[in-house]
Amino acid sequence: MQEHILLIGSGGREHALAVALRRSASCANLWCAPGNPGIAAVAECVALDLTDHAAVVEWCRNHAVTLVVVGPEVPLRAGMADDLRVAGIDVFGPSKAAAQIETSKGFAKDLMARNGIPTAPYRRFGADEHAAASAYVAQHALPVVIKYDGLAAGKGVVVAMSTSEAQAALDDMYVGAFGADGVVVEGFLEGQEASLFAVCDGKNYTVLAPAQDHKRVGDGDTGKNTGGMGAYAPAPLVTADVLQWADEHILRPTIAALAADGMPFVGCLYAGLMVHADGTSSVVEFNCRFGDPETQAVMAVFDGDLARLFASAARGVIDTDAIVSVANGHAVNVVLASRGYPDAFEKGVEIRGIERAMQDTRITVFHAGTASTANGQLVTAGGRVLGVTAKGVTLDEARRAAYAACDVIEFSTKYLRTDIAMKGLA
Ligand code: AMP
Numbered sequence: 001m002q003e004h005i006l007l008i009g010s011g012g013r014e015h016a017l018a019v020a021l022r023r024s025a026s027c028a029n030l031w032c033a034p035g036n037p038g039i040a041a042v043a044e045c046v047a048l049d050l051t052d053h054a055a056v057v058e059w060c061r062n063h064a065v066t067l068v069v070v071g072p073e074v075p076l077r078a079g080m081a082d083d084l085r086v087a088g089i090d091v092f093g094p095s096k097a098a099a100q101i102e103t104s105k106g107f108a109k110d111l112m113a114r115n116g117i118p119t120a121p122y123r124r125f126g127a128d129e130h131a132a133a134s135a136y137v138a139q140h141a142l143p144v145v146i147k148y149d150g151l152a153a154g155k156g157v158v159v160a161m162s163t164s165e166a167q168a169a170l171d172d173m174y175v176g177a178f179g180a181d182g183v184v185v186e187g188f189l190e191g192q193e194a195s196l197f198a199v200c201d202g203k204n205y206t207v208l209a210p211a212q213d214h215k216r217v218g219d220g221d222t223g224k225n226t227g228g229m230g231a232y233a234p235a236p237l238v239t240a241d242v243l244q245w246a247d248e249h250i251l252r253p254t255i256a257a258l259a260a261d262g263m264p265f266v267g268c269l270y271a272g273l274m275v276h277a278d279g280t281s282s283v284v285e286f287n288c289r290f291g292d293p294e295t296q297a298v299m300a301v302f303d304g305d306l307a308r309l310f311a312s313a314a315r316g317v318i319d320t321d322a323i324v325s326v327a328n329g330h331a332v333n334v335v336l337a338s339r340g341y342p343d344a345f346e347k348g349v350e351i352r353g354i355e356r357a358m359q360d361t362r363i364t365v366f367h368a369g370t371a372s373t374a375n376g377q378l379v380t381a382g383g384r385v386l387g388v389t390a391k392g393v394t395l396d397e398a399r400r401a402a403y404a405a406c407d408v409i410e411f412s413t414k415y416l417r418t419d420i421a422m423k424g425l426a
Pocket residue numbers: 120145147154155157159186187188189190193215225272284285
């Protein structure tokens with residue numbers, strides 16, 4: 001079947017999905033709402049009010065949309081997938097109920113505890129339990145991890161090395177910037193992180209190339225947590241044995257538990273894992289959507305008909321024949337950020353050199369936070385500005401090509417990590 005697809009979102013993840021959907025043999029039409037200046041090269045960008053689900057439904061009907069792919073978590077939390085399904089439109093993206101696996105850390109931790117899925121020990125504290133959380137933290141072993149119980153774009157987590165740092169994080173979440181819905185306090189997990197993406201149809205699923213993100217802002221995993229400063233795939237850390245263990249002990253029981261609880265997961269289930277030295281792993285977090293920037297690397301090595309894969313999952317029977325290979329070669333993604341991110345940064349800074357960087361056919365430059373001015377100049381518009389993604393026969397080749405392209409792209413506030421994918425080469 002030929003698909004007429006509306007993709008929802010505007011970041012690097014959506015740009016990567018848009019390129020892969022556009023490449024799909026079964027993709028007849030691709031729109032993206034709202035999209036961004038990079039996505040505009042592969043899809044028709046449409047200005048829709050994404051909070052007005054009735055308007056989105058009407059737009060889909062008027063344009064004979066056969067499949068909606070929802071990129072980010074915010075519309076999923078707001079029930080966009082539910083409202084589209086009620087209207088008879090197929091959606092790749094979970095219901096509001098199933099999306100709680102990401103939107104409520106407490107929901108996710110409770111589901112894991114009930115089903116014996118390995119994760120760090122934890123306690124939840126409600127919006128009015130600042131004092132109880134403080135008392136608990138005061139006697140907790142170090143390091144201790146403090147998480148805001150809601151969506152915080154990867155920035156609501158503090159790994160505290162001292163009790164005073166932990167108390168300061170609680171103060172920030174309860175009385176400072178966040179205005180807590182509550183917090184989760186959990187134990188520290190040792191190991192190396194990996195991101196697994198399971199494309200799910202509610203019951204069955206298939207796993208794409210394992211990736212590794214780099215969440216801290218600074219080289220050597222120092223500084224604040226960010227949404228992710230770079231990624232690569234496939235990650236050699238996730239050997240066949242590691243993947244099989246995680247599949248059996250984490251993915252399969254989680255997807256089964258959601259279905260058994262009456263909220264089957266349709267979409268991309270993202271398992272953020274801590275892989276331990278013995279090859280077992282624990283869940284650091286679940287997300288209800290693809291990871292960003294990991295998806296930029298995962299899609300670069302994906303070979304197959306992504307539109308057919310997503311459409312089949314959305315319709316309840318995943319068609320793995322749509323996949324030729326989940327890992328054809330290696331890909332490295334380096335995020336070019338605005339200096340200052342994840343705190344305050346300047347916007348509206350002129351960007352040059354993207355076309356020159358893409359003269360190397362191994363390179364795709366995904367737009368994450370860019371805008372076009374009235375006279376057509378590309379400028380920065382976000383903390384993560386571009387995702388420079390290179391494909392290579394080896395990880396080393398991809399890494400070298402990515403950094404060479406990063407050198408060619410210029411904006412005065414450009415900031416990047418210089419050690420993306422080094423762990424994969426070690
Ligand atoms: P999250 O938003 O839950 O993924 O947390 C962001 C980052 O904080 C993770 O990618 C880890 O690097 C770190 N982190 C979160 N929870 C833990 C934990 N229990 N132990 C060690 N590191 C953690």
